[in-house]
Amino acid sequence: MNTPLTHSPLNCFPVKDDCLFVGGISLTELATRVGSTPFYAYDRRLISERIQQLRTHLPPGIHLHYALKANPMPALVGYLAPLVDGLDVASLGELRLALDSGMPPETISFAGPGKSDNELAASLAAGIIINMESEGEMERIARLAEKQGHRPKVAVRVNPNFELKTSGMKMAGGPKPFGIDAERVPPMLTQIGALDFDFYGFHIFSGSQNLRAEAIIEAQERTFKLALELARSAPGPVRLLNIGGGFGIPYFPGDKPLDLRPIANNLATSLPEVNKQLPEAEVIIELGRYLVGEAGIYVCEVIDRKISRGHVFLITNGGLHHHLAASGNFGQVIRKNYPVVVGNRIQGSARETVSVVGPLCTPLDTLADRMELACADVGDLVVVFQSGAYGRSASPLGFLSHPAPAEVLV
Incomplete structure (x- = not known):
């Protein structure tokens, strides 16, 4: 029992x-x-209360994005859209839902390691931010953009050399299909500078479903450090820094809810230096399960x-x-x-x-x-x-x- x-x-x-x-x-x-x-x-009430809880605890400089992959029900997405600062999608179907919600295109981002040409073309036409996950994807975006006459809005999804410890799913560290290995990013940034791309910044997501505040804090600190290092090679100012999420919810016997307070306190301490070095950057926490689960x-x-x-x-x-x-x-x-x-x-x-x-x-x-x-x-x-x-x-x-x-x- x-x-x-x-x-x-x-x-x-x-x-x-x-x-x-x-x-x-x-x-x-x-x-x-x-x-x-x-x-x-x-339950709408529980969703609203969770978002309000985050707004209350997290520093005001943090932007909240909802990841549709957690739950793409159209009515739910439409309800959430006015309550958050942006949406993150992982398919053409999710992109259509995000656009239907009325969220401004420049606050919608598309991540995923296997975007088709149709998905990339639709993203270019919609004017959303594409999180590029490989050099090959960058080259395809360049070809499609030239054909369509659009200037791509892009960010680089980075595969860091660390992971979110004790996470339910590890999305970074070691060989991964997600993002570009951190050591390969600087030369890619040089290539982006030679292309007619509208560079926004970085997406660094290291894991999900974590109930340990200290593990999330460590990952966020290492993410900030890596972002500041990579920014030195950026072809323009960093305007977007998506530090992922990883916030978990309790499912099983013995699970305890995530304590937001130490995470919020650490962000309040870290953000001033990040803002000083990256004054134009919106720091984004991207959450799915934590908002609706x-x-x-x-x-x-x-x-x-x-x-x-x-x-x-x-x-x-x-x-x-x-x-x-x-x-x-x-x-x-x-x-x-x-x-x-x-x-x-x-x-x-x-x-x-x-x-x-x-x-x-x-x-x-x-x-x-x-x-x-x-x-x-x-x-x-x-x-x-x-x-x-x-x-x-x-x-x-x-x-x-x-x-x-x-x-x-x-």
Whole structure:
């Protein structure tokens, strides 16, 4: 049996009459309003509160960008756009969403190691900033820009020689497909100077999903140092310094929420020197999961209850095809349970240890393994918390051809 989360999602979502409320609506009423299960629901209030928390703690010189890869739901992107300072995209589809949101093109950036010519051409036509990830990409941008008659807005994505320690996904340090090795950047900057490019600055992103403030502080300090060194070779003033994000959220037993205070204090100490040496630079923190992850839930319905050799299985109409991360098949080495409840029976009149599984013909289709939950029956609603990021869009929706889940912003 799993121990409870140090930080309970029930601190974020109210409970009344033993039923979860989302966006001020009871879960049972919300399910009726959506019209079918499974579905994802995202709470506007929690998103706004998270952004306000960041604005309160971080120094005023920090610009906040939202990374659409975390959750590209159009209504959510449209809601977020006025609350942040910029958007970061990683595909042509995300670029269209970002432009539809009304965000000014010069505050939209495109990162990704395999941009197609169509994506680069669209980026040039839209006037967004392209984070170049190789010398070859730079050459393709030059050819396309000459053909289109556009002056490219570019930044250099740097692969530093350090990583964000204890991060869920390491994006830098050593050989990586992301960015240009730091030692190769100065000669590339010379090449940029010889081209008719509008140089903006650097994107240095070293890792994600980190709950240790000291690790994030160390990575930020090394990022500032590297940026100042590279700026000496820049073909023009650095106007943009994207230092990535890496801010994590608690998912598993024993996880503690990230403490923003030491990160904010260190940034307040470091920024004056950065601003002195790079007076035109906007310092950007790019966040995805941290802005929306805890604001979302995944809801599925119990369609059968069975006992196999003394163990109770709740079989639902949801599963890994909708929520790959919660199944443990999205990067977990050892599977751990996301926080899960029976949403219309939070405590229940009785409790039992069960496994929550989906309808797919694979033993990988598990949403909760041997968790203590309220006793549930057919028709009850199972809720997976921490589902606002890398949920629906990061899952194999076509697997076994079941219907895709709905999404609502409440």
